[in-house]
Amino acid sequence: MGRKLAQRLSTDGHTAITLSRRPSGAGNQIAWQPDGNADALTRHFDGVDAIVNLAGEGIADKRWTSARKDALRNSRILSTRTLVRAVANCARPPKVFISGSAIGYYGPRGDEPVTESTPPGDDFLARLCVEWEQEARKVESPSTRLAIVRTGLALDRDGGALKKMLLPFKLGLGATLGSGDQYMPWIHAADWAALVSWMIRNDRARGAFNATAPAPVTNRTFTRTLGRVLRRPAVLHAPAFALRAALGELASALVHGQRVLPAAAEQLGFRFTYRELEPALESLNL
Numbered sequence: 001m002g003r004k005l006a007q008r009l010s011t012d013g014h015t016a017i018t019l020s021r022r023p024s025g026a027g028n029q030i031a032w033q034p035d036g037n038a039d040a041l042t043r044h045f046d047g048v049d050a051i052v053n054l055a056g057e058g059i060a061d062k063r064w065t066s067a068r069k070d071a072l073r074n075s076r077i078l079s080t081r082t083l084v085r086a087v088a089n090c091a092r093p094p095k096v097f098i099s100g101s102a103i104g105y106y107g108p109r110g111d112e113p114v115t116e117s118t119p120p121g122d123d124f125l126a127r128l129c130v131e132w133e134q135e136a137r138k139v140e141s142p143s144t145r146l147a148i149v150r151t152g153l154a155l156d157r158d159g160g161a162l163k164k165m166l167l168p169f170k171l172g173l174g175a176t177l178g179s180g181d182q183y184m185p186w187i188h189a190a191d192w193a194a195l196v197s198w199m200i201r202n203d204r205a206r207g208a209f210n211a212t213a214p215a216p217v218t219n220r221t222f223t224r225t226l227g228r229v230l231r232r233p234a235v236l237h238a239p240a241f242a243l244r245a246a247l248g249e250l251a252s253a254l255v256h257g258q259r260v261l262p263a264a265a266e267q268l269g270f271r272f273t274y275r276e277l278e279p280a281l282e283s284l285n286l
Contacts, residue, residue, distance in 0.1 A: 001154055001192060002054050008193035009200075017044070019055075034079030041086035045094060050200045051087065052098040053136065055079035059102070060161065064124070064249045073128055076100075080135040093143045096200055099136035101150045103185055103212065105129035108256035111183065115263035116150075116208045125253060133208070145206055147199045152185035152212035152260055154192050157284045165226065166286060174227045174234030177243060180220030182257030185212035188274035188283070198270050210262045214275050219257065222277065229281040 006016040015028065019041075023029040030044050034055055045051065057075040062068050080099060087093050106114050107121010120126045133148055140146045155162050168174060187195075192211050199205040217225070227234025243251040262272075274280035 001151075001156070001160070001189065002052075004156065004189050004193045005052060005054075005196055008190075008197050012197055014049075017048075032082070034075070034082045036078045036081045036085070038082060038086040038089055041082065042089040045086050046090045047092045048094050050096045050098065051083060051094050052100075052196060052200075053080055053083050054100045056100065056132075059104070059125070060250060060253065063247060069124065073131070076128065076132045077135050080132060084135065084139040087139050087144060093141070095143070096145045096147065097136070097139045098147050098149060098196060098199055099133070099139075101129050101133050101136075101148050101208070103150050103152045103210065103258055103260045104253065105133070105150055105208075106258045106260065108252075109183075109258040111181075111259055114210075114258050114260045116210055117263075123252065124249065145203065147205045148208040149196060149199065149211045150208055150260075151192065152187050152210070152216075154187055154189050154211075155280055155284060156189035157286055162284075166230075169226055169230050169232055169234060172233050173236060174223055174230075174232065175236035175238045176220050176223045176234075177238050178219070178240040178255035180218060180223070180237075182219050182255060183216045183259040184219050184222045184257055185210075185216040185260035186222070186277060186280070187211050187213050188272075188280045190283075191272050191274050194273070195265060195270060198265075202268065204268055207264070209264045210260050211265075212260045212262050213272055213277070213280070214262060214266065215277065216259050216261070217277050225277050226281060229278065230286055 009016045017028040019032045020029050023031045057072050104125030105120050106118055107123050107126040120130050154160050195211055223234045240255045
């Protein structure tokens with residue numbers, strides 16, 4: 001998603017600089033180590049307009065062993081701490097700091113409508129998001145505005161969860177997960193990039209924002225819609241017990257959901273281009 005955002009910001013006339021642990025030498029890249037120490041970042045941050053923090057290991061990339069949980073936590077907390085400390089040392093700090101989070105903040109919620117005022121859950125993902133956001137809140141000052149983007153399932157054919165789904169669906173192996181009744185709050189990648197760009201520009205954008213489309217769908221509806229867009233059958237079923245046996249605790253993120261709504265963004269006037277799932281999927285030319 002960082003690449004999508006950089007492209008959007010460039011289109012809007014901004015210069016996007018990327019932090020990388022292994023700079024390739026191509027484009028505007030700065031080397032950094034997200035270890036909690038500001039090091040030389042301060043001189044790069046001094047005078048910039050905005051920082052967007054999206055660092056973190058992929059939640060669903062591997063089974064959640066104790067070591068994996070530590071990696072998920074450290075990759076978010078230490079990277080955020082590094083950036084916050086660098087900002088604190090700036091003579092001319094950035095005007096806005098956008099920090100990543102996720103809808104996992106809310107924990108399992110069934111079909112309850114969830115907005116930014118909904119309290120956090122108490123499972124692993126919820127606790128991780130709470131700690132992540134608390135670390136980011138240390139950056140707030142009279143000079144630096146903080147906005148937190150709680151992202152749902154981002155629809156992008158070139159990466160993320162949707163890319164992993166495409167091959168099995170194209171092979172006719174698309175399956176409803178668990179009961180299929182759990183909600184899957186989604187957002188088109190273009191709307192996500194537009195929302196973050198809007199958060200950077202809008203001085204009223206403070207606090208948490210749900211980065212999800214206004215019409216979340218259940219897993220059953222998502223499965224059927226993706227199958228229909230791909231013109232492939234999607235009639236299989238992966239029971240919850242089988243997912244837990246294969247994935248362990250990670251399965252909880254798949255069989256429980258949240259009906260998350262982007263209340264804060266819509267109240268401040270942000271307008272989604274892709275409000276409904278099927279047109280969003282069709283636009284990706286899958």
